[in-house]
Amino acid sequence: MPQITYVLADGEERTVDVPEGQSVMDGSVRNNLPGIVAECGGGCSCATCHVHLPAAWADRFPEPSEDELELVEFLDGATAESRLSCQLVVTPESDGLRVVVVPSD
Template sequence: MAKITYIAHDGTAFEVDAENGSTVMENAIKNAVPGIEAECGGACACATCHVYVDDAWTAKTGEAEAMEEDMLDFAYDIQPGSRLSCQIKVTDDLDGLIVRVPERQA
């Protein structure tokens, strides 16, 4: 289990209890976090679940793999902490994770 905080573009924070093995995207959709679309349903085939991982957490969430990097090419306003949330799996290590939702999805 991990507590994840999603910060919507308008600054509203959403705290969610996420089960291990689920993805950061799935928890956002389940809890209706605004601004995460996940058009392809988590197949790493679009770029509409783009989030910015908080600087303090980028080491724990790890780096995007090649396929995810390719998809990030299609996202809007890529920043150093940019990830596709469908590719971040929840573990106990991520308890307290903070991600920000970008202004818009691709």
């Protein structure tokens, strides 16, 4: 099962197993990690699942949709690596991924 590492706001890193087909957001929420709130439950409408996805990993996931791009644009801490983690679906190629969680409060 793919392992994903979440870098939390305090610098702690937590590595968890995330089943294929779930999202990077699911992996955080189901393991009770802090920082990703996921108010809309993965509907790409709340933007409380903000992460920084390293550029080297970007091509392992689909390009962001127009909706995602519009939401991310106005987030605090937004960078070129910003993604909504509910839109990042885990595949075998996701194993070893390390994302930085950007708290939404």
